[in-house]
Structures are given as C-alpha cells and as structure tokens.
Amino acid sequence: MGLAKLDGNDFSIEYATWLVEHPCALEKFEEMMNIGKGKKIVILLDYDGTLSDIVPNPEEAFMTDKVQDFVKLKNVYYAGSHGLDIEVPLYSTNSNEKDFGTVENIIYVVLKEHPNFRVSTGIKVFEIGPNIVWNKGHALEYFLENLGFGNSDDVFPIYIGDDRTDEDAFKVLLKRGQGFPIVVTAAPKDTKALYSLREPKEVMEFLLGLVA
Numbered sequence: 001m002g003l004a005k006l007d008g009n010d011f012s013i014e015y016a017t018w019l020v021e022h023p024c025a026l027e028k029f030e031e032m033m034n035i036g037k038g039k040k041i042v043i044l045l046d047y048d049g050t051l052s053d054i055v056p057n058p059e060e061a062f063m064t065d066k067v068q069d070f071v072k073l074k075n076v077y078y079a080g081s082h083g084l085d086i087e088v089p090l091y092s093t094n095s096n097e098k099d100f101g102t103v104e105n106i107i108y109v110v111l112k113e114h115p116n117f118r119v120s121t122g123i124k125v126f127e128i129g130p131n132i133v134w135n136k137g138h139a140l141e142y143f144l145e146n147l148g149f150g151n152s153d154d155v156f157p158i159y160i161g162d163d164r165t166d167e168d169a170f171k172v173l174l175k176r177g178q179g180f181p182i183v184v185t186a187a188p189k190d191t192k193a194l195y196s197l198r199e200p201k202e203v204m205e206f207l208l209g210l211v212a
Contacts, residue, residue, distance in 0.1 A: 018188035025182050025195040025206055032180060032195070036156035041210065042147065042179075044140055044169065045203075046161035050184050053200055136161070137168035153178075160184060160203055167192055182206075 025032065045051055107126055111117055118131040140159060141150075149155035157179035159169045170181035170192040183193035184203060197203050 015188050019196065022183065022191065022193055022196040024202075025180075025197050026202060026209075028195060029206065029209055036179070039154055039156040040149070042144065042149065042155055042157045043207070043210070044143065044157060044159040046136075046163060046166050046184075049162035049200070050160055050203055051200055135168040136165055137172040140169045140172050155179070158182065160197070160206075 104126070107119060107128070111119055111128070116131050117128055120127045120129075140157070144150055144152075144155065144157060147155075149157075155178060157173060157176075158181075159166070159173055159179070160182045161169065162184035166181075166183070170183070173179050173181045174192055174194075180195055181193040182195045182197060183189070183191045184197050184199065185191075186198045197206060
C-alpha cells in the first residue's frame, strides 16, 4: 500500500476506509454478541501483539493485570509453537550471552541427525518441532474438535491475533461460517479478519466486556 509515503491526513483517510471493511470490534460488540446469543463462546487468542505489546525482549512481554486475572479461568487451554505444544507447560532457560553461539551450534548438529525435525528462530529463541504442515488454523480446529465443537452449530468461536500467522486461523473461521476473526492493528493491512482492534488495551476492553 505504500504507507511510508503517506502523510498523516492521507494515512487517516486510508485507515478510515479500511475500517469500513474491518470495523472496530468494540463498536460492534453488542451486534456481535446478539449474533452469538445462546451459543457457547470460545475465545482463542494470540499473545505477542495481542495480549501484550510487542517488545524487543520476549521476557518483557507481559499482559496487563486485568487480563492476567481474566486468564486465571480454569477452562483455559495454553498453546505454543503455533499450536504444536498444547496443554503442556512451556519452560524456557535464559542462557548467558556468551553461551548463545554454543547452544546454536549444538542444536544444528543434533538436527542434522534428525531430519524429521525443524528449527525456527526468533530473538534469542529456538523453536524445535516436527517437520510437518501445521499452523494456527490446524490448532484452532484441534481445539474445537477436542472441546466437542468439531461439527457443532452451538459454538461461537472468536479468534484474536495480530500476525500474518494468525491469518490461517481467520481462514478456518470463515470456512466454518461460525464466529468472528479479529485482527489487532493500528494500520490498514491485508487480512481475512472481519473485525479489528487497534492495540492490546482494546483487546483487554473487549475481553472484559465478555465477562461483564
């Protein structure tokens, strides 16, 4: 879209135009709840950029206190690696800076002997998983199936995410014709989401509205 070339006014106009197709979920909250009335609401959430602001150091990505209270519900499922790790505590070790290169070398040496696994990297993070086709859309389907909603008409799933990897989950909801995909962004972007929220603070407001 060439957003970098737009001045403030042009950007505001383009964002306003984009909002017509992806209206704010807070402004449409009552309308959305009326559509889902009488159905079991299932909330699926990304973390970085959705429940917490994106920060350079992953260890600094914290949810607000109010959202942390919300997450204390007993019927919450936790997933990592785009849904590949499900209902399993995720542990991490904070290696010393001088050890990072050593850890990296060990990982790649071991993986050469195990071609059925792959590694993806982030900021001081290595994620190792099976070399299979899997994305957040598959994870969403897995959750709904295991919650007993695989072929149910009595479910209203809402998926909130900000990243391009969340688009796979958005597509699944559109294909099912159930619930709503919501994208978190303060700028116009190509997305399959039907609704939008600007930032984690608005996500918090949306979630608190669900339990009010």
